[in-house]
């Protein structure tokens with residue numbers, strides 16, 4: 001992992017000859033994203049508060065019967081501000097303060113829907129396998145301190161807030177889940193979406209802490225568009241994206257926590273491919289920084305015990321249904337990515353490429369039903 005590389009895009013800008021840059025961006029990114037003109041006050045506040053602020057826009061063609069449906073989303077990536085052995089309540093409060101000051105800037109930029117990173121109120125401590133204090137970060141999705149905090153933000157800024165937390169479900173005997181709480185711009189809790197796929201890879205020992213989600217693939221109708229949340233490792237599962245899309249999601253957020261050595265080469269591909277395959281916008285968000293734990297832990301691979309999961313590489317971005325994408329935020333710095341999109345692009349691209357129309361879902365539904373039966377015989381033709 002190169003700790004110094006700020007972002008792939010800054011590297012390209014620096015090293016690709018100027019006469020080739022536009023063509024390189026067309027091939028790699030589907031074109032040069034339109035830069036948004038963000039308010040000077042927002043740029044200044046971001047600088048003072050020490051985070052990167054970037055803004056891009058995606059266009060759609062004008063239609064005769066539908067007005068443009070313009071929405072601005074905000075993706076926030078951040079480091080944990082305090083050491084992991086600071087008191088739980090103090091860490092949570094510090095994260096609330098950090099997010100509050102970034103959301104204020106999102107509001108200045110006209111953001112309608114904001115999404116935070118996975119388990120944003122805590123260090124991503126699931127590498128340790130220790131229960132305390134990490135399970136103490138879990139909160140009620142309905143009326144925990146973080147949900148109340150987000151409801152205030154939503155009301156104050158007239159913004160839909162997607163808040164991925166570690167959830168404690170008191171009704172079901174204190175069960176823990178990895179959950180995104182979706183809060184309407186009215187301040188009401190619209191609902192929640194639990195992480196469907198739990199990693200069992202390397203230091204990501206998350207199944208020690210919480211269960212595979214049981215909320216299916218809910219889509220939330222907001223004033224600004226229909227949204228869904230595919231949490232982190234669900235990014236690797238094309239059917240997970242598909243189901244959110246079949247339920248009508250126009251924007252799918254992917255709040256994540258993932259590290260360089262493990263997944264950085266997959267990061268630019270998976271969510272972008274999901275945007276293309278499902279005719280929707282996708283918004284992967286990753287935390288930044290290296291989180292240190294006092295007690296060492298092993299990866300179960302015979303390697304040495306260590307004190308961190310590796311570097312969380314940020315690089316949050318937005319991909320559009322036509323396959324184009326924004327540059328990523330920094331690999332090392334807190335950041336806010338503001339992206340304006342016309343949701344009419346989803347149907348326009350669908351009418352062009354027809355992936356849903358040609359999807360032959362009935363064929364796959366039948367065959368998948370067969371494939372999961374114990375008596376399944378793979379269809380291999382032999383001589």
Ligand SMILES: NC(=O)NCCC(=O)O
Nearest residue numbers: 199204232233257258263
């Ligand atoms: N948080 C999480 O599910 N991480 C797993 C690693 C990855 O999906 O890249």
